[in-house]
Amino acid sequence: MNPEIKRGSYAKEKGEVILREHEFDGIQEFDQKLPNWWLFTFYGGIVWFVGYWVLYYYTGIYQTDQKGIEQQLAAIQEKKDQELAATLATLDDQTLVAKWAADPSIVAAGATTYGTNCAACHAADLSATLEAGGNKVPLPGRPLNDGHWEYGGKPMEIFKLINEGTPAASAGYNGARMQAWGQVLSPKQVAELTAYLISMNPKDFGN
Template sequence: MSQTQPPPSSPPHEDQVRDHTFDGIQEYDKRLPNWWLATFYGAMVFWVGFWFYYERAHLGPSNAERLEQQMAVIEAARLAAAPALDDASLWKMSRNAVFIDAGRATFASTCASCHSAKLTGGIGPNLVDQLWIHGGKPSEVYQTITDGVLVKGMPAWGPVLGTKKVSELAAFILSHHQENEPIEKQEAWIPIAPAS
């Protein structure tokens, strides 16, 4: 006696079997998981935003710009690790944006009160003209910052700032000059009163 059992009724939340059969295999009409759908739609939204930001609006740096920035950082690290600071390496540092930016920040906090934010002088001498009191060669500029000129009221910044910051400061000052410009010796500095 064979008893035929009726198929159990499937609850409403169960997956439905499709009518399609292949090699005796039935397919379920299964819904994709929510985590998968969220990941898929999130990736599409991210792609559209990324495409617009970089390709259409050009708000982000290009590959060439990012490469140039990374190369400047690498060059700055290489020059900072260089044991000897000669005129050639100081000139090279003065053309590197990483050194110039760091030197600008140090200048603003330690030197601008005497030499002005534009390096045009005040209590201290003008640093953007071709007249130099203590020498205009890069090594002389570096040495003047390091040792100071106590007779004129400039402290020795070498012990305070260290070699790295002094070289960045020299690079910032030299960035306002050309490598082959004439250097004129100025005998004395007479401070001028700031403009009212």
């Protein structure tokens, strides 16, 4: 063993080399004194972490990610509610039938929304069936062209159903409940979709 290498607890002087008493398979560990800059950095990191943790979780000075997301969602919902209220203020049964459903551009926009979001369950022709091998295969949704409106056949009732989804007290259609499309579509899109359904069922809304 190199005579300069000593055995002890740890090095107390710069450049002093110390080996631990412990030995395993002929291997010993160095036990040198760490540089002061490293120790200051290490202990400073611990102090910083504890201080930041207390400030972040207990003082309210910093906003947690969860609270930030909740505030953003609340702001989005508030904006949606305001937009819905503004749209509802301009709508009634007569307006949807005589104005919205009579406007080709509005009906076309509603048809696009229907094809993107509704046709998978109600079919492109509103029959809620799919042609397969010469047979009619039923889809999950209700037919929208049979004159039967389960939750109310007035235009504003249909608007509400699309916007809020199947009523909570209802079991749905064959156990399937329609989602609240107002969480996905804007109030204007819901109104356009309602106008499209009205235009496709003139006998139901002729008056």
